[in-house]
Amino acid sequence: MTDAFDAATMDAAAIDAAWEERILPTLCEYTRIPCLSPAYDPDWSERGAITGAAELLLAWVRDQDAALQAEIVTLPGRTPVLLVDNGGSGDPIVVYGHMDKQPPLGEWRSGLGPYEPVREGDVLYGRGTADDGYSVFAAVTGLLAAGGGHGRVLILIEASEESGSPDLAAHLENLKDRIGTPRLVICLDSGGLSYDRLWLTTSLRGVLVADVRVDVLTEGIHSGQGGGVVPSSFRILRRMLSNIEDEATGRIVLPELLGAGIPASHRANIEALAEEFPESAAPVVEGLHLLTPDPVDRLVARTWGAALEVTGADGLPKPRDGGNVLRPSTTLKLSLRLPPDVDAQAASDALISAIRTDEGAHVTIDLEAAGQGWIAPPLDPATAATLSAVSRERFGRDFASVGEGGSIPFLPDLQKGFPGTPFVATGVLGPHSNAHGPNEALHIPMAKAVTQAVAALLGSAG
Numbered sequence: 001m002t003d004a005f006d007a008a009t010m011d012a013a014a015i016d017a018a019w020e021e022r023i024l025p026t027l028c029e030y031t032r033i034p035c036l037s038p039a040y041d042p043d044w045s046e047r048g049a050i051t052g053a054a055e056l057l058l059a060w061v062r063d064q065d066a067a068l069q070a071e072i073v074t075l076p077g078r079t080p081v082l083l084v085d086n087g088g089s090g091d092p093i094v095v096y097g098h099m100d101k102q103p104p105l106g107e108w109r110s111g112l113g114p115y116e117p118v119r120e121g122d123v124l125y126g127r128g129t130a131d132d133g134y135s136v137f138a139a140v141t142g143l144l145a146a147g148g149g150h151g152r153v154l155i156l157i158e159a160s161e162e163s164g165s166p167d168l169a170a171h172l173e174n175l176k177d178r179i180g181t182p183r184l185v186i187c188l189d190s191g192g193l194s195y196d197r198l199w200l201t202t203s204l205r206g207v208l209v210a211d212v213r214v215d216v217l218t219e220g221i222h223s224g225q226g227g228g229v230v231p232s233s234f235r236i237l238r239r240m241l242s243n244i245e246d247e248a249t250g251r252i253v254l255p256e257l258l259g260a261g262i263p264a265s266h267r268a269n270i271e272a273l274a275e276e277f278p279e280s281a282a283p284v285v286e287g288l289h290l291l292t293p294d295p296v297d298r299l300v301a302r303t304w305g306a307a308l309e310v311t312g313a314d315g316l317p318k319p320r321d322g323g324n325v326l327r328p329s330t331t332l333k334l335s336l337r338l339p340p341d342v343d344a345q346a347a348s349d350a351l352i353s354a355i356r357t358d359e360g361a362h363v364t365i366d367l368e369a370a371g372q373g374w375i376a377p378p379l380d381p382a383t384a385a386t387l388s389a390v391s392r393e394r395f396g397r398d399f400a401s402v403g404e405g406g407s408i409p410f411l412p413d414l415q416k417g418f419p420g421t422p423f424v425a426t427g428v429l430g431p432h433s434n435a436h437g438p439n440e441a442l443h444i445p446m447a448k449a450v451t452q453a454v455a456a457l458l459g460s461a462g
């Protein structure tokens, strides 16, 4: 990196105009495509939605500047990657995003729907707008706004992120000669606590996802016949969950899932932020007690804590269909957040050994690939100055840093291969952006600012 880029010379008005005139119409088209991540659409290949999204984005990229080398990279049995190369020389700056989506999840507000883009003022609603459809538009527009002289830039948009990036390693291996040793990695799949400054991500949590099925009968029977005699598959699963978490407090009890605790520098940053952000943005019901009422503890828990949620179930009828029976089986889908420093593979092994029963029931575990957490390498002063300049120009205040509670498998994967490479993880996700939930929303001024940050970071790279 060379000197900090002078953000004042960056044409913010041109970036804003590009968003309004060139980006939003195509982002709306992308919103209409149900390009679910492969974990939520095993038939994605036949359905063609991911390919359709990739082709839409590819056509848009080619439309922006015919000199950009843009292509859809395919590998057998894998989701594709959209790759954009500016044709520069030397080791590249890699800009990362993804085009696959989470499922709709639940009821959307009246007038909104996952696949119907709706703009209300500064906000564009729709699945995948903020997570992470905007990324390719921000990356390409930032690249073009940066002008020349910044060497090689590779924009890599994958399509398996929401499934834990199972296809990414194969693509990175396939592209390793083109990627070389990146000079800088910019990840556009993150966010922060507000929309009044740029946010830099200092850490990410890991994730474990497992389907656990318990079978007790070969077919359901009258509960008057079996109740009190045949063990309930639900109770056996409930006992297993108690091996993982304390059901009274929600605290995780498996030591392999807990990590060494938050480092002092990260804690000091959170203590400063907690004064400014004392409230949780979660849409809790009236009167709900949070697990961690203290603002510092809450931010620590959100960024460095472990937590369990049951995110799906099978073998359980809807209440109106539930008869007085002993059901043959119960399946629960478990989703565990892991602290950034936890070894996801060791956590995964510990989880498997915690899922056990001495009651003779048949237990099946289907574990997705473990997602490793991430701790950002220290930020170099020139990059910090560039982010600061853009944040001040856009918002009149400096950027801030915070850990994020989600996972981006790309970052630990790539950092393991390139321990000396600087990383900038940022993005548009903030309060009410509802990535993964209903009413997902892209904050358009934030997207414009992030685009300008990409331009400035590329423009400042010699």
Ligand SMILES: [Zn+2]
Residues within 6 Å of the ligand: 098, 131, 132, 161, 189
């Ligand atoms: Zn994402």
